[in-house]
Amino acid sequence: MISRRSFCKKSLLIAGGLAVPLAALELFDPKRLLAEKEDGNKVRWVFLVDTHKCVGCGFCVKGCKTENEVPYDANVTRTWVERYAVTKDGKTHIDSPKGARDGFETTKFDIGEGKFEDVKNEDIDKAFFVPKLCNQCDNPPCVQVCPVGATYQTADGVVLVDRTWCIGCGYCIMGCPYGVRFFHPVYHVAEKCNFCYHRISKGMKTECVDACAFGARRIGNIKDPNDPVTKIIMTERVNVLKEEYGTKPQVFYLGLTKEVR
């Protein structure tokens, strides 16, 4: 009969012996081979926002809510437009009532809880609009912090949420410095802008790009040197939001100034 001691010894030996040839399997990881061969894939979706062209009509927000079935009256949205006014006293006034779903219907600034602040035209030094959406970061903190892997990044750079797997802990919402995530009021799981993945993967543009009558929003493939969006990003002075967080955001802005949050 085999003794306990020799059983333990032998099983350790077998396990160790098996581990040596098994380690070699890593060499043939097909994903890695593909990545080494040609950077993996030919598409990396990026977004370009020209703030000079945005007029704050909010058609993009309206279109997005309808297209992506985010309840129209719920106070959450995948994309929104912010209004900025810098006054002569150096103050920056910012608002985005209902995410600018209905545009900006009054010159007064929404300061929350139904209160408005009057900003006089003659006091304003500069004013502009900034559309916001998910930055589809190259180093997405939301993907990093998801405890169950329900949110993930596709090979072409878009961060998606698996509605059947999300536990609704809200860690990703906390982890996003841009505030683009929220709980879907119907599905009760994390929700975010996904560059209309169902559209772009079929060769269409995102809904917000199609809805913008002024060409302020554009989507492109940064891996394609002939893509007009890529050309602008490579040749003009573009900026990104909150670079200091190390998230490597992939939504590029033309005409971004220091006041933008």
Added chain:
Amino acid sequence: MVHGEAWTLKEFFTYPNEYIYWTIQIVMYPFMTGLVAGAFVLSSLYHVFGVKELKGIARFSLVFSFALLPVAMLPLMLHLQQPQRGIEVMMTPHFTSAIAAFGIVFSTYAMIVASELWFVYRKHFVESALALRSIPQRSLGQNLGHLLFSALTLGAMDISEHAIEADERAVKKLAGAGIPVACFLHGYAGFIFGSVKANALWMTPLMPVIFICSAVVSGIALCILVYTVTMEIRKFLAARKKANYPELPSPEELKSAEVHVVTMTAKYLLMFMVAAITLELLDLIFRGYTAVKSWDILRAVIYERDFVNIFVVQYGLGNLLPFIMFLIPGVTIRRAVVGSCLVLMGVFMMRWNVVIGGQAFSSSLAGFMHYKMPIIPDSVETFKEGLFGALTVAVVPFCIFYVLNKVMPVFKETH
């Protein structure tokens, strides 16, 4: 209604999707795990470091730590939007996330506490099982008790001196292994917050250490509190039963033992409190001194909006006042109880000021949010994330402790 909208008040510019997503339950989570870890560390001071003075409270705090354990998970389950999927954290952990380690850390710790308890109470289980076995005509209750205790012995019926000594050695080893795991369990709760780079208030490497120190403080305070309360009940019962059973300890004997234990425990409370406050103040001073981009809004939150919560309730009433109360010589039971209550409140407010305070400002750094805690629930959501949800979480450990005490009596001399 969007999740969070019911209790969030927004002021100035906040992003449209920002709400207070982490509410009272996430305040309860680190508070409860802190109590678990603290109670365990207190019991380990006796088992590992042989601090004899803590013998009276060591077994008590170990059982109480075990009673608190399932409750550390309860607030997390209550705050999930999909609680039925909570098990996924154990099944498909995504290890780049701090939360994913929860299942492993938590179950490791639970196993350590459970096995330590088993070694501590094995003699009691065997004796109870044998005593019940010797009764010829057992009632249904006695039969169930016999079954339970026989099962709890796991077939190890040897209670010779040699075997009991081996048990004690095992307890010491397990308690020793438990300390780092308990600290890890809680330090990692601090890491969950400290590693959120998007949140200016949370992000600091000091967070896990601050959490551990305040955890031990709160654990000790709760043990002092519950210990004194149970001792008072025992004194009351002892006075009543003394006439019939003269061999029971008299109320006077109980009282002197109680004062001794409380005085000794209070010393350890003070030591950990100094460490906790030092670290918290260091963090605050460092933020003010370095004054990075987010400091403007943090200053507005810390010194203006949450001033009363942070400096009056947390530091003043929750730290400074009990600190003085415990330092004045000749600690009485009453003073220790009041002091422990204040310490517990102080640690709770610290959790509140971290969790709710960390969401009191927008990540745009241009607006504020205020958490209006739902008192009277009008839906499941406002129940879970309101006062009554928190009270449920606070009451459950005492119910579990009551049941556990029936099986593992904390005051019976088993060795």
